[in-house]
Amino acid sequence: MHPAYDTFTATDFLLDDAFVDHQLVPTPQSTAFWADWLETYPQGQTTWYQAVTLMRAIEQGLYGYAQTQLSEETVRQLLGRIQQTNARHKPAPVVRPLHRVWWLAAASLVLVSGIGLWLYKQPVPVYEQQRAALNESVREYTNDTRTGKRVGLPDGSVVVLAPESRVSYAHPFGQKNRTVYLSGEATFAVTKNAARPFLVYANEIVTKVLGTRFIVRAFAGEDSVQVQVQSGQVAVYHDQPALMANKQQGVMLLPNQQVVFNRQSDQFTKQIVALPQIVVRPASHERVTTPSFIYTDTPIPQVIQELELAYGIDIRYDKEALANCQLTSSMVNEPFANKLRIVCATVGATFDRIDGQIIINGGSCQ
């Protein structure tokens, strides 16, 4: 049983969960409920609409807060810092962590002993081996700072090194292939040159590109290698000299896709990147403009199609079940995952990321 909404003031509505939830994330059920109530109690309509106006005013006033900007660069760097701290604090399996009164102090103790054990057991990292094998003179760039470091390559490509990362290449660069060796993490923006493929060797993985933007992450102490594509295409394969001549078994990555290579199991896992970005396409013969992502009674199949086009990610769903469903929402500036959530909430569905695609499960409309 719901409260006596017909006696509510506008403020009362704004303190009511059913009212506020419907304004923030409408569902078919909540929409039906309020439409029903408004019909049954026409005398309450004025107050109800005043509450809506008041709510919209509050949302508008909080818009600046809601839209607080945080650059992708900062997000990435912070994540790098977090992962490094985690890697350093990896405890040996048997040791119980000390009971911490002030956890920072205890953590630094674990840090010192942890590194000692780790260095003792680790074989020579792949990066060192590859670099030592280069006969010609070598150019190497190291990033010891806490922010990204930009390195320009002789062919005009740009490498941005994450903290605690290094890249090296033979000099002169790019006679046949443009080959670089990476330890750590870097973002690459590679100039197009079909005649000279750009190859990134990182741990056991080789990433081959013609011209594109992508990120490779391969730290010696981590047990996986990750490659993430922002634009263009890359081919990623396992660096095994015996097989390379015949066929390269690898993975093709498109924008917003990434692959994780497990160094223990030698397995590739293809995924959608954590934060898909709207793909910028070079000028093509068809006019492609980014959709506004503001919808009013828009058929869901159309919404899904616009999402697919904008992000370059395949979305599979039950076309029959959702053909007549509609969506009213403003998704501007929402991350990709939230856009999907809004669509799913509208029809009561869920979604999964599988093998570089989105699968929408279930859902129906009234």
Next chain:
Amino acid sequence: MNEQQLWQAFQKGDEGAYTQLYQLHIKAMYRYGMSLVAASESFVLDCIHDVFTELWAKRDRLSAPDNVRYYLLKALKNRIMHLLERKERPLTPLQETDYDTLWEEPDADLIEALEIATNQQQRLQRLITQLPPRQQEALKLRFVENMNYDQIGAILAVNQQSAKNLVFRAVEKLRSLLISFSVIFQLIFWV
């Protein structure tokens, strides 16, 4: 995977799930942290770093939260407050009632600020900044982060009813300001 599954995977040591949780909530944590301590971005980022590394270190001892965002915002606030208290005595949080008398009548400064503002959104934003900080925080948690009153109470260290009262006072105050300035705001309101 939904968030519950992501959380369980992360607890088992899945770094990909851990990273996804980070990506899903980092912007919300950043804006919330900055709203608490506007002065220092690097301090807020440090605190977020501390929350996530602590999470990873303790992952097999955590319980699964009903609402991950609430859990993370609360952890972030705790960390910020903990570090601030060590550095300096912060403004001791006053009882909510102390503030109300200071905001009785709209003052000349506010009128001027409203007239200078170039659009409706700025005007509304200015009205909200008129409110006591804890009322503003309660509004953000309810209307932007979509938390329930139990969660808001936990973050603000009050009970559920007090959390509701904060929002109630904020909404009532805004309503009366909008009526007072109805000519400027041109919203359709009652008498």
